[in-house]
Amino acid sequence: MSTIAFIGLGNMGRPMAGFLLKAGHQLRIYARRPEVFQNEAKHLIEAGAIACSSPAEAAQGADFIITNVMGTQDVAEVLHAGSEAAIKTAKSGAICIDHSTIDPQGAKDIAAVMASKGVAYVDAPVSGGVKAATEGTLVMMMGGSDQDVAKVKEIVKNYAKTITHIGGVGHGQVAKLCNQIAQVINIQGVAESLRFAQANGADLQKVFEAISGGMAGSRMLDLMGPKMVSRDFKAGIEARLHAKDFFLVKDASTKSHLDMPALQTVAVQLEKLMASGWGYDDTSSLLKVLEA
Template sequence: MSERLGFIGLGIMGRPMALNLLKAGYELHVHARREASMRPLADAGALTCASAADVAQRADVIFTMVSDTPDVEAVILGDQGIIQGARPGSVVIDMSTISASATRRIAAQLGEQGVAMLDAPVSGGEAGAIAGTLSIMVGGSEAAFERVLPLLRVMGKRIVHIGESGAGQVCKSCNQIVVGATIAGVAEAVLLAQSAGVDPARVREALLGGFASSRVLEVHGRRMIEDDFEPGFKARLHQKDMRIVGEAAAELGLCLPSAAMISQYLNALVGQGLGDLDSSAIAKVLRALADPESLV
């Protein structure tokens, strides 16, 4: 285990991902904005650091897992950011979901100092982070990818090098369109069954055996039927991801109507103060179109 690792961002996803690296026997240096977030990692044997720059000084490979593009920019390029401490030859792996164009700008600035950057957003939610079975979509140089692949395999099951810098983030945007559109489709199916007086659980059971089967139908269909929207992936974070999709579509001059509709469902959820529910609570928005009293 020659690589010394750093991990910045220890929230609902970052904490279990970092713990898996520790369990695999790697030396791990961690930093988070709140000391309480670092405590479980410190208890498991990680070394805590005062800043992102401090992490970068101590580590050969530095992971980041934070909320949005400005957070990544601050963590990597800020006054106490990774760029202030990273040595030539080190690798930064950003596993957040952010703008592809911002990723390319950050990678270029790190590259000027001899630091490689990979964008490696993930899919699979908290359960996948805990189990180490995430899908990881990677952009950046082939050489850097091959170097860190053993580390990514600790956290993920399906790991694909998509292409050059920013390609991983583009892939994640594609993922969020497909997931959001499928959630909306499952929510419409559940609503139709319920409104017609047909048992939606039986409908889901039947559909799982046919071409309509999907992980979304399996997991989120159950959530909708049981009205259980405890977050695996919060609606406000999916809203942020769809904002990134919209920005990319505007940059490229694309019409993505399904993505726009998903954004509106999520805007409605967040606007009603329900942004901390799972994004499958899109079902609540559809119910409210039929029964306005049902949203809250």
């Protein structure tokens, strides 16, 4: 069994950490909000996890350092840039596993800093949301060396169902952003379809049933269609998280001079969604943006 530092105990991080405890690993956990230890993550401590006051404390003696935070700067802060970052105590030979969705170049930059201290890095963003994290069925995309990825798979198999090694460091992030492009543009398409039906007085439920059985059928239609039809905008996937990832792609594509017109259009819709205060609602709220 390994000693694992787990940094980031949000809605997805907590169940992932729980699976590692069940597998028998020694877990040293850190949350950027101290009150998490008294509330949401209390059960992890009761199950044997060691609560730590900083990333550096969590990383001390760890074989693996897992991060599951928000953005590129957050990952850099907890791993090497902060005053109490993990790099200050991480042992040579340890491997960082980053489940956050961040900029591919940022992942390469962070990996280079960690490598200067003898610490390896694998970017391993995930797809599937809280439901898959809770069920241990996440889809994972990895970037890193063959040797490091082989070691990491033995750890993440506890909560990931599908694991694909894409290529070198940063390529896991590329694959995750590709996932977000296809996913969110699809959600916008579902919203526009149902908005068109709505504007023409058609029964939304019957339209959904009709098109879901045809070539328009997709996982996102099956997931988002019923939510839009019933106007259930309670978050399954918070729109702000999709927006964060989508804006990453928008910036990267602009820097690379890539022509991605659908992405640009949907990014504008997400900006309107966020400006309307619906960031903590489901991304199916893209229908409400069209209605507005």
